[in-house]
Amino acid sequence: NQVALHDSKERDLLTKLPNRQSFDARILQVCEHFRSYEAVDRLQNKSSWIAMLDIDHFKRVNDTFGHLYGDEVLLVFSQLMEKHFRYNDFLFRFGGEEFVVILNLVNQDDAEATFERFREAIANHVFPTVGRVTVSIGAAHIDSAIMPTTLLDRADKALYHAKDNGRNQLTLYEKIADTILDVDDNEAELF
Secondary structure, three states: OHHHHHHHHHEOOOOOOEOHHHHHHHHHHHHHHHHHOOOOOOOOOOEEEEEEEEEOOHHHHHHHHOHHHHHHHHHHHHHHHHHHOOOOOEEEEEEOOEEEEEEEEEOHHHHHHHHHHHHHHHHHOOEOOOEOOOEEEEEEEOOOOOOHHHHHHHHHHHHHHHHHOOOOOEEEHHHHHHHHHHHHHHOOOOO
């Protein structure tokens, strides 16, 4: 009973994926690992990547079909994640229609190809009752010198870039970092 209680505390009730609390502990472990085994070149060396995935127009699914069918989309989406990603990747339901993936031991090209294949798999999947849905993905390289909250923020910025530029696409933070930094540098500091 104690094991079941502990497991239920760390898993999302609907999807059975690890929840945000589990994510917080896991990202610290991954960052700690790369402090000892730092990848020098993200293009060539195998390292880890964090990605935020957000089901596009999910509110429309709930409003059109009802929350029961919205839950079914979340459940099927999580099952497709488990089929697509490897056993050594970490999958989480972050909240609502947002999910997080920590993709392990790949270089940048392989990370991009893996996330792109998953995005296409979702776009091509016919969900029961609802039909087709799409997903926007923002990903960032896990750098051990950067705080976990900053890594998550980078993936989130990449996700919002994907959403702002048409949805149903993958954006790597490393490819847009210069444009984001230019915008951030021009903003006034309030604190």
